[in-house]
Amino acid sequence: MKSPTGTSEANAPAPKKRVGPLTFIREVRAEARKVTWTSRKETIAASIMVAIMVVMAAIFFYATDSLVKLLVWLVTGISTGTPN
Numbered sequence: 001m002k003s004p005t006g007t008s009e010a011n012a013p014a015p016k017k018r019v020g021p022l023t024f025i026r027e028v029r030a031e032a033r034k035v036t037w038t039s040r041k042e043t044i045a046a047s048i049m050v051a052i053m054v055v056m057a058a059i060f061f062y063a064t065d066s067l068v069k070l071l072v073w074l075v076t077g078i079s080t081g082t083p084n
Contacts (some may be wrong), residue, residue: 019027037073073079
């Protein structure tokens with residue numbers, strides 16, 4: 001029989017078997033042992049790259065905002081800064 005989504009119920013995956021909390025904790029620990037962590041050197045390098053990109057984005061958006069502000073002032077004569 002077809003379900004409302006158009007897929008066959010015979011092809012549906014079987015529901016997952018429920019496990020107790022101790023089994024769950026054991027499985028989580030087993031999976032955590034498989035994780036490969038980055039080294040301290042790699043983490044520091046990635047953090048520095050992120051900080052540089054944040055600064056570059058801030059400079060870009062500041063420059064873009066200033067340019068748009070200048071263009072609006074040149075075209076309309078309306079100041080778009082701090083209120084007088």
